Amino acid sequence: EIVLTQSPGTLSLSPGERATLSCRASQRVSTSLAWYQQKPGQAPRLLIYGASTRATGIPDRFTGSGSGTDFTLTITRVEPEDFAVFYCQQYDNSPGTFGQGTKLEIK
Amino acid sequence: QVQLVESGGGVVQPGGSLRLSCTVSGFTFSDYGMHWLRQTPGKGLEWVAFIRLDASNKYYADSVKGRFTVSRDNSKNTVFLHMNGLREDDTAVYYCAKPGRRYGYRDYYDFWGQGTLVTVSS
Numbered sequence: 001e002i003v004l005t006q007s008p009g010t011l012s013l014s015p016g017e018r019a020t021l022s023c024r025a026s027q028r029v030s031t032s033l034a035w036y037q038q039k040p041g042q043a044p045r046l047l048i049y050g051a052s053t054r055a056t057g058i059p060d061r062f063t064g065s066g067s068g069t070d071f072t073l074t075i076t077r078v079e080p081e082d083f084a085v086f087y088c089q090q091y092d093n094s095p096g097t098f099g100q101g102t103k104l105e106i107k
Numbered sequence: 108q109v110q111l112v113e114s115g116g117g118v119v120q121p122g123g124s125l126r127l128s129c130t131v132s133g134f135t136f137s138d139y140g141m142h143w144l145r146q147t148p149g150k151g152l153e154w155v156a157f158i159r160l161d162a163s164n165k166y167y168a169d170s171v172k173g174r175f176t177v178s179r180d181n182s183k184n185t186v187f188l189h190m191n192g193l194r195e196d197d198t199a200v201y202y203c204a205k206p207g208r209r210y211g212y213r214d215y216y217d218f219w220g221q222g223t224l225v226t227v228s229s
Contacts, residue, residue, distance in 0.1 A: 034215035043202055043219035044152070055217060087152060091213045095168055098152040 002027050002090050004099035012107040019075040021102045023088035028068045032092035035064055035073045038101075039084045047086075048073065078104070109133035109218045111203050116223030119193055123227070127188040129203030129220055136184040137161075140211055143177060143188045145199035146222070155201070157212050158186060166212065171197075193227045200224050 003026040013019055023033065031051035036044035046055040048064035051071060061076045075082055083106050088099040115127040129141070143155040156177040157166045165177050174192040179185065186203055200222040206214035 032213070036216075043222055044216075045219075046207075046215060046217050049207055049215040049217075089152075089215060091215055094166070094213050095154045096213060097154070100151050 001095065002029060002093050002097050004088050004090055004097055006086075006088060006099035006102045008102060009100075010103045010105060012105050013078050014107045015080050016077050017107075019073075019078050019082075019104055021073040021086055021104075023066075023071040023073070023099050025069045025071075025090055027093070029090040029092035031067045032090055033064075033066070033071050034089045034091065035062075036087045036089065037082075037084045038087065044087060075104075080106075109205065111205065111218055111220035113201065113203055113220040113223040116201065116225045118226045118228060120229050121193060121195060121227055123193050124189070124191045125193065125225060127190070127201055127203075127223060127225075128185055129187075130183070130185045131203075131205070132184065134205070137181040138209055139205055140209075141177075141179065141186040142204045142206060142211075142216060143186075143201060144204055144216070145197075145201045145225075147199045153199075156188060159212070160209070190225070193225075195227050198225060198227045 005024045007022045033051045035048040038044045052064045063074045065072050085101045085103050110132045113129045140159045146152050158177045176189040178187045202222045203220045204216035205218040207217040
């Protein structure tokens with residue numbers, strides 16, 4: 001089973017700042033990596049798939065990059081509605097696995 | 108718009124059974140396999156089961172194999188998760204999710220239900 005390690009565990013930023021979230025895989029997953037945002041009491045929402053393709057309706061301030069074992073989700077200017085927990089997920093190998101999450105909180 | 112609505116969660120004693128349902132709308136259900144996942148504060152997000160679009164194949168996480176069964180009724184746009192032999196560590200919010208691609212076993216999830224809470228406790 002592929003283990004995904006996300007860093008940092010918590011990221012404290014002010015609105016308007018740039019957010020950089022990392023996800024490292026224990027084995028290569030090519031570009032079979034997705035990012036999700038989850039707010040309290042809600043289901044995860046797909047942001048990025050294929051490591052860098054934005055899902056329908058996702059603002060272009062969200063950018064995914066990387067391949068192989070190292071991936072990054074960047075939010076160029078954090079908006080108030082962006083504060084949430086973010087998860088990466090690999091789907092190169094079965095079972096698909098998730099990282100433990102990065103909490104983006106208001107500083 | 109795409110909607111997935113789960114139901115059937117609740118409180119059950121260890122060893123008990125529950126059946127979860129997920130009814131979908133907004134896409135052609137019979138064109139897609141479907142997934143069940145669960146989430147706990149301790150173990151995070153975990154994939155549970157997958158059923159192919161025609162139910163010809165089903166796959167399970169090791170943690171539920173032999174206890175859970177996934178099925179579907181394409182005439183009712185509904186996928187089910189039959190859970191037997193429930194244990195306290197099955198306590199979680201259970202989600203059904205649509206894969207991004209038609210045959211999507213190894214896939215990302217582009218739409219999720221709202222989740223249903225299953226609590227296993229004596």
